[in-house]
Amino acid sequence: MLIRVDQSLPEPLYAQIRASVIAGIATGQLQPGDPLPSVRALASDLGVNLHTVNKAYAVLRDEGYVLMQGRAGALVAQPLNAADPHQAASAQAKFAEALYRIAIESKAAGIGAEQFGAMVQEQLKRAYAVSSEHACESEDRK
Amino acid sequence: MNADMIPMMICLIALLPCTGFLMAATPWLMKGRECFAVTVPETAQADPRLRAFKRRYSLIVAVFTLAVTALGVAFAFAEYMAGIVVVLSVGILLLCLGGFALMLYFRRKVMRIKNAEGWQAVAQEHVADTGVYTMPKVPGLAWNLLYIPVLLVTLVAVVLAYPHMPDMIPMHSDFSGNVNSWSPKSPATAAFPLWIQLFLAAAMVFCHWTILRSKKGANPESPAASLWAYAMFARAQVIFLLATGLAFSLSMLLFVATSVGMLSLAQAAVYIMFVSVFVLIGAVAISLIYGQSGARILKRVNPAAELRYDDDEHWKLGVFYFNKEDASLFLPERFGIGWTMNFARPAVWAIIIGFVAVTIAFVIGVSLLA
Numbered sequence: 001m002l003i004r005v006d007q008s009l010p011e012p013l014y015a016q017i018r019a020s021v022i023a024g025i026a027t028g029q030l031q032p033g034d035p036l037p038s039v040r041a042l043a044s045d046l047g048v049n050l051h052t053v054n055k056a057y058a059v060l061r062d063e064g065y066v067l068m069q070g071r072a073g074a075l076v077a078q079p080l081n082a083a084d085p086h087q088a089a090s091a092q093a094k095f096a097e098a099l100y101r102i103a104i105e106s107k108a109a110g111i112g113a114e115q116f117g118a119m120v121q122e123q124l125k126r127a128y129a130v131s132s133e134h135a136c137e138s139e140d141r142k
Numbered sequence: 143m144n145a146d147m148i149p150m151m152i153c154l155i156a157l158l159p160c161t162g163f164l165m166a167a168t169p170w171l172m173k174g175r176e177c178f179a180v181t182v183p184e185t186a187q188a189d190p191r192l193r194a195f196k197r198r199y200s201l202i203v204a205v206f207t208l209a210v211t212a213l214g215v216a217f218a219f220a221e222y223m224a225g226i227v228v229v230l231s232v233g234i235l236l237l238c239l240g241g242f243a244l245m246l247y248f249r250r251k252v253m254r255i256k257n258a259e260g261w262q263a264v265a266q267e268h269v270a271d272t273g274v275y276t277m278p279k280v281p282g283l284a285w286n287l288l289y290i291p292v293l294l295v296t297l298v299a300v301v302l303a304y305p306h307m308p309d310m311i312p313m314h315s316d317f318s319g320n321v322n323s324w325s326p327k328s329p330a331t332a333a334f335p336l337w338i339q340l341f342l343a344a345a346m347v348f349c350h351w352t353i354l355r356s357k358k359g360a361n362p363e364s365p366a367a368s369l370w371a372y373a374m375f376a377r378a379q380v381i382f383l384l385a386t387g388l389a390f391s392l393s394m395l396l397f398v399a400t401s402v403g404m405l406s407l408a409q410a411a412v413y414i415m416f417v418s419v420f421v422l423i424g425a426v427a428i429s430l431i432y433g434q435s436g437a438r439i440l441k442r443v444n445p446a447a448e449l450r451y452d453d454d455e456h457w458k459l460g461v462f463y464f465n466k467e468d469a470s471l472f473l474p475e476r477f478g479i480g481w482t483m484n485f486a487r488p489a490v491w492a493i494i495i496g497f498v499a500v501t502i503a504f505v506i507g508v509s510l511l512a
Binding site: 006040 | 263265266267268269270271272273355356357358359360362365366451453465467468469470471473
């Protein structure tokens with residue numbers, strides 16, 4: 001899986017690394033248990049500071065996407081709902097809250113409920129279609 | 143011909159032309175997104191002006207190399223030793239400095255064209271690969287354990303040979319075989335080949351480590367292919383490094399043979415010269431086959447018209463990398479085959495000072511023995 005950062009974008013570099021890893025997990029290019037590069041190697045290849053990668057890994061770890069295992073370094077964690085049901089419920093509540101915030105903002109911006117629903121469907125297709133495509137690819141490889 | 147001239151002749155007909163022709167080939171061995179240490183779109187390599195610059199650079203360097211080599215060979219036929227020494231030292235110095243100046247001259251020209259054509263990066267993208275296991279594997283540091291059996295064999299040879307060594311051990315001779323320096327026999331002088339092997343192994347492990355630690359420098363325009371090419375290149379360089387180190391290390395056994403008179407120092411040195419020539423030819427061959435960072439093995443891939451990053455501002459005089467924000471200590475060179483350092487990092491200066499200190503200590507230690 002390729003991790004890409006673009007220093008000309010306003011988005012902070014650590015957030016770009018985080019988004020790259022999350023996209024990799026979502027598309028199945030990163031599987032649970034897969035090792036991530038060491039902080040030093042990733043920082044070197046991306047031409048960024050060690051702190052930037054450390055920060056990205058720390059955020060990913062707090063969010064439960066990545067495990068830090070001593071000398072083995074960073075590993076991709078099990079998906080959230082496969083872990084304990086309590087954690088899954090709290091993750092769902094978190095995403096529901098985030099979705100609500102977007103919905104209320106778009107309502108305030110004058111976007112109708114139907115229009116918003118269509119947008120949700122479209123983005124849903126975008127996120128989940130890519131994921132099944134890559135899942136097929138990784139099946140083929142096996 | 144006088145036997146004294148053998149090493150000179152080998153330098154003259156191997157080292158000088160190999161260095162010169164490799165330098166002449168350098169513009170053609172670099173990555174497609176670089177031209178005279180300037181970031182350009184890969185499609186710009188087809189620009190007739192850039193092609194003309196590269197041809198002119200190669201021609202000037204090649205003609206100079208030929209002229210200097212011819213002069214040296216002429217002196218050799220005239221058996222004029224001092225002339226050969228001057229040709230070799232001044233020739234190689236001029237080649238390196240002149241090649242650098244010539245590169246800077248064409249770099250300015252390419253920069254002017256770049257500005258005029260508006261070749262600008264549309265992003266500042268860097269790419270890293272998480273799936274290192276899908277790439278060709280670069281041999282790890284554990285391969286350097288191979289030096290241990292070589293050291294042990296040499297140690298056993300030294301111990302076995304010690305009782306047979308004369309009271310004065312020959313340490314240096316001219317190439318006619320007249321020994322001109324001896325040292326009183328002692329375990330430390332007898333172990334001379336071991337000291338050299340240890341230093342050599344340390345230097346080789348260090349080089350190997352820098353390659354493993356280096357930034358890979360993927361092209362954001364073709365990340366997977368360029369990472370693959372880089373891995374192939376790094377792999378070839380590491381294998382070559384190991385083979386070279388082991389060959390030189392094994393050659394040190396010859397010096398044990400010289401200390402008991404089985405072989406003259408001159409014979410051992412001639413053998414090492416031949417090893418050196420093969421190493422030189424190997425280095426040139428790897429450079430020509432792979433190109434810098436594997437650029438030559440990607441030649442057939444469609445060139446990208448777009449530039450997705452440009453870090454020219456961090457390359458002072460085109461080849462000295464200074465970037466405080468980059469965690470890399472080592473990275474691929476910009477004009478030449480191999481690796482360079484990020485001089486904005488204090489750790490790099492600590493490494494340089496440490497390396498120089500160890501080398502000086504070794505040279506002093508060895509000259510105290512000899």
